[in-house]
Amino acid sequence: MLVAKNLSKSYKELKALSNVNLSIKKGELYGMLGPNGAGKTTTISILSSLLKPDRGEIFYEDKSLYQNLSECKKLIGVVPQEIALYEDLTASENLNFWGTMYGIKGKKLQTKSDELLEFLGLTDRKNHKVKTYSGGMKRRINIAAALLHDPKIVFMDEPTVGIDPQSRNLIFEVIEELHSRGLTMIYTTHYMEEAERLCDRIGIIDEGKIIAEGTLDELKASSSxxxxxxxxxxxxxxxxxxxxxxxxxxxxxxxxxxxxxxxxxxxxxxxxxxxxxxxxxxxxxxxxxxxxxxxxxxxxxxxxxxxx
Ligand SMILES: Nc1ncnc2c1ncn2[C@@H]1O[C@H](COP(=O)(O)OP(=O)(O)OP(=O)(O)O)[C@@H](O)[C@H]1O
Ligand SMILES: [Mg+2]
CATH class of the missing domain: 3.30.70 (Alpha-Beta Plaits)
Structure with missing residues (x-):
């Protein structure tokens, strides 16, 4: 589904990523586990074409990302680490805005938006302004927005940081359901419990390098x-x-x-x-x-x- 080769990125002197290689299979839920500043957001930004790497290549279904940008972008959904919503609009209005950005319109957008709000447990509050929402509810709208255009691969950048336990559990259930439907996902976190619970395969990232990778059992077996x-x-x-x-x-x-x-x-x-x-x-x-x-x-x- 996704192959990245030798991704490197520096911000002035700081090497944020060095020679990151990834190969994500269709339907896989891949966890990227690393502490603050490890390079998780940088990796996701590069893979989703928001940021250009200094070096490296990215392929979606064997097609080069930069040579097939608009085609590849349709495959990708991103749940960013920083919440990107209009506080004075309702949940429905926010989704309408994002849907229009993706080129979805009219009845199709309405149906999709309602279906996702239901899926994320927000139907009751969909006509309330986002500024009245909790952090967890805002995060759930972000997830809905990333799914509006039926992406084939979704990047989730620390989607449970700073939210209430109820929203966190709901987000876990949503991710597990999306996984069972066959969606490919890359999930970053610095909580090892989340990587252990959710992910098929885990890449441990530190100081811009993937220092270990495998299933939980493989990682455990390779340790002394x-x-x-x-x-x-x-x-x-x-x-x-x-x-x-x-x-x-x-x-x-x-x-x-x-x-x-x-x-x-x-x-x-x-x-x-x-x-x-x-x-x-x-x-x-x-x-x-x-x-x-x-x-x-x-x-x-x-x-x-x-x-x-
Ligand atoms: N726009 C930028 N300009 C300069 N340095 C940056 C920029 N963005 C990130 N960095 C630096 O690059 C490194 C990797 O940052 P990145 O945001 O990818 O880490 P992260 O793993 O997502 O961390 P966190 O868990 O805190 O979100 C850090 O040292 C960070 O300070
Ligand atoms: Mg980050």
Whole structure:
């Protein structure tokens, strides 16, 4: 469906993308997982022709994007990271505006717009001005707008950031339904849980490079980590946490009230960890051993956390 070869893009001295290669199959839901500034939006902007790469080639169904721009653009729908809606218009009016931009008119536009508003759970509010909508509802109109012209591939750039849990769940259900209907999608996120739940294949992106790619099982199998020790603590002492961080360099994530230690053999590592915690005067509230997550894989590959 989509092949991108050696995409590179710099903003002055900053290399936002270097030699990104992608090959997305028809019907695939591909997740691009990476922290802030990794290059997700830059990649999506380039793939959807909003931004020109410095180098590289893009093909949609074997046709070069730049040599067949208007034809390829019809295949593409984009849900941008920044919400692009007219606040003083209603949801219906916003969709009418976008539909007209895509060249859809009259009854066809009306029917399609109503069908999508229903699909996104917005029928009740469709005649209210967008400025009265929650962040999650606005995001849902954005998704509807991207689907108006029946695209064959849809890019969703972090569609669940900063929205309420109800809208987030609804968006997940919508994406799963679109996936089951065979729509090809590229989904960017910095939430590993979303990539794990939704995506057929995941590309991990950091500092403008895809550093690992595969199904969740493939990514797990290629890692030397097998398990994670999750340890909930209280009474944190700065010195104690520093000592632990020193001892388990590149293996330990420290959060506000819990630690995650990536491990190749959790049972063997646990006694020493408990001893070190006790020496550091950390009070242990709960310990459990879980199977490997993408967070640990990211830590292993980059030495840093997915979240700031
Ligand atoms: N228009 C621009 N001018 C200069 N630098 C830019 C511009 N757009 C992006 N960048 C830089 O390029 C890098 C990649 O940015 P990009 O927006 O693609 O990251 P991202 O993965 O989408 O991040 P986020 O999760 O914060 O949305 C960042 O270092 C960013 O600061
Ligand atoms: Mg972005």
């Amino acid at each position: 980590i097998k398990e994670e020790i999750h340890l909930k603590y209280s009474n944190p002492q700065k010195n104690g946490l520093e000592k632990l961080s020193e001892k388990y360099k590149g293996q330990l994530l420290i959060n506000k009230d819990h630690l995650i230690l990536s491990s190749s053999q959790a049972n063997a590592e646990l006694p020493e960890l408990i001893q070190l915690c006790s020496q550091s005067e950390l009070l242990l509230d709960k310990i459990d051993i879980r199977s490997l997550s993408l967070e640990s894989i990211f830590l292993e590959l980059t030495g840093k956390s997915l979240r700031d």
